[in-house]
Amino acid sequence: MEKAGSSAVSGKWENELGSVMELMVKDSGQITGKYTTAVTTEDSSQKEKTTELVGYINTDQTKQTTTIAFCMAWKIKGSCSAFSGQIFKEDNGTDVMKTTWLLHSPAESLGENWDATCIGENTFHRCP
Numbered sequence: 001m002e003k004a005g006s007s008a009v010s011g012k013w014e015n016e017l018g019s020v021m022e023l024m025v026k027d028s029g030q031i032t033g034k035y036t037t038a039v040t041t042e043d044s045s046q047k048e049k050t051t052e053l054v055g056y057i058n059t060d061q062t063k064q065t066t067t068i069a070f071c072m073a074w075k076i077k078g079s080c081s082a083f084s085g086q087i088f089k090e091d092n093g094t095d096v097m098k099t100t101w102l103l104h105s106p107a108e109s110l111g112e113n114w115d116a117t118c119i120g121e122n123t124f125h126r127c128p
């Protein structure tokens with residue numbers, strides 16, 4: 001897997017769970033967008049599975065690397081999640097975004113906070 005050059009991070013991306021996000025990147029590196037999750041921590045949640053996201057990309061022109069961080073708040077359970085990672089080019093030239101995320105679900109008390117955060121990884125490819 002090669003490193004990716006900057007730029008074209010804008011557009012639609014889908015991960016291995018079937019979640020889809022649409023990113024719009026400004027010249028400053030600021031990202032806005034929306035994220036629709038295919039999964040929730042609440043069974044049969046009828047609540048909104050789409051939410052806004054904000055973040056940054058950081059491109060190093062010398063190294064030709066692009067790192068990314070973005071986060072969002074969910075109406076589902078009042079949780080928040082944060083993703084960070086990097087965009088690479090696969091051997092066949094396809095863009096791939098490798099991320100690690102933290103999801104914090106609201107704990108009802110300080111004593112219950114210890115298991116309120118989940119960590120995981122998602123891999124995103126551009127939607128065709």
Ligand code: BTN
Binds near residue numbers: 042
């Ligand atoms: C919740 O269940 O509290 C809100 C939805 C959380 C969706 C998470 S965020 C990390 C992981 N990657 C996804 O695409 N969806 C889940």
